[in-house]
Amino acid sequence: SSELTQDPAVSVALGQTVRITCQGDHLRTYYASWYQQKPGQAPLLVSHGKNNRPSGIPDRFSGSSSGNTASLTITGAQAEDEADYYCHSRDSSGHHVVFGGGTKLTVL
């Protein structure tokens, strides 16, 4: 079982906004980071910290955090955003890494 909890699946209509959430006590201590994984590809960092996007990530991706919950919001979802999304953090000790179970995003 994962120490970070994500909904297994979420769907969004093309062009609409979707929020993917991640819950866990570790998130009170450390910010989450978010990864997009498309079939046959390695995960790709799309958001980290309070709301940081790596170079090349569209600004429709934004991260946020409140209490023990981190969120990844996609504003104006595109067909190419259909993928699995994983949240990630360190555990409360800081010595180990934990991943959420992943959320499969379907763009309708």
Place this chain on the structure above:
Amino acid sequence: QVQLQQWGAGLLKPSETLSLTCAVYGGSFSGYYWTWIRQPPGKGLQWIGEVIQTGKATYNASLRSRVNMLVDTSRNQFSLKLDSVTAADTALYYCARGYWMVGPRDRPQYFFDSWGQGTLVTVSS
């Protein structure tokens, strides 16, 4: 732009040792946490462990008895060995670069900003 390139045997028999190497190109080797992550077919990501430039390693408790990670700073490479593999170790194995950011009066953040291409390791008799 840092690139991670990994390689190793893709087909093993039960009880053999998994051995993978990851080379780091275009970036510093120091100041990062060099990490191995795996993904069983159709499942999520599992952290195996990490090693830093000094050779100090930290492992997932569930794998600790079978895992060894090493660094070769002269070649900017790090490696993973997993002993006594079984079918449950069948997975896509990724190397990744982990980085800490700690700001004043804010929560620390840790993230993987670069990943290898992945190596499918299948354990079958």
